Amino acid sequence: MIGWLFWALFAAAFPACLQATENLITAPTEPLRLAQRDEEPSRVRVPDVRGRNITxxxxxxxxxxxxxxxxxxxxxxxxxxxxxxxxxxxxxQVQHGTPVGL
Incomplete structure (x- = not known):
């Protein structure tokens, strides 16, 4: 009860805080997505193609x-x-998509 009384007095003294609180309460409930740095491209091992025909x-x-x-x-x-x-x-070991010169 004391908590609600404190909040009512606080909100009356600072109306901007009340508005911010209402915005938080009515905000969409979509999950929060954090920005992530780009992942390093996958690396692959270069196969040995010497001695094979081009095709x-x-x-x-x-x-x-x-x-x-x-x-x-x-x-x-x-x-x-x-x-x-x-x-x-x-x-x-090279990045995926690396060209292999023949």
Whole structure:
């Protein structure tokens, strides 16, 4: 009872506080959402596609969550369209979607 009496006297002395309290009481009941900093993109391991043909290498790269990057043709004794090198190197941890150059 004393609490309500105190609140009535306080509200009479400070009408702005009463208005703020009414706004809180009638505020929407949606859950409070806190702002969060951006999460770090997921990291994936770069697969080894050396020795595969270009089509197979691209499929493996896509399945790993990466993207095929720039292809640089080179002369070699290997069969045509065989991947000789890749960048980034196999086994490295990179961000999801990173291009893999062949």
């Amino acid at each position: 197979q290498a691209e499929a493996v790269i896509l399945r790993a969550g990466l993207s095929p990057g720039r292809m640089t043709p080179q002369d070699s004794d290997w069969a045509d369209n065989t991947v000789l090198r890749q960048d980034p190197a196999p086994g490295q």
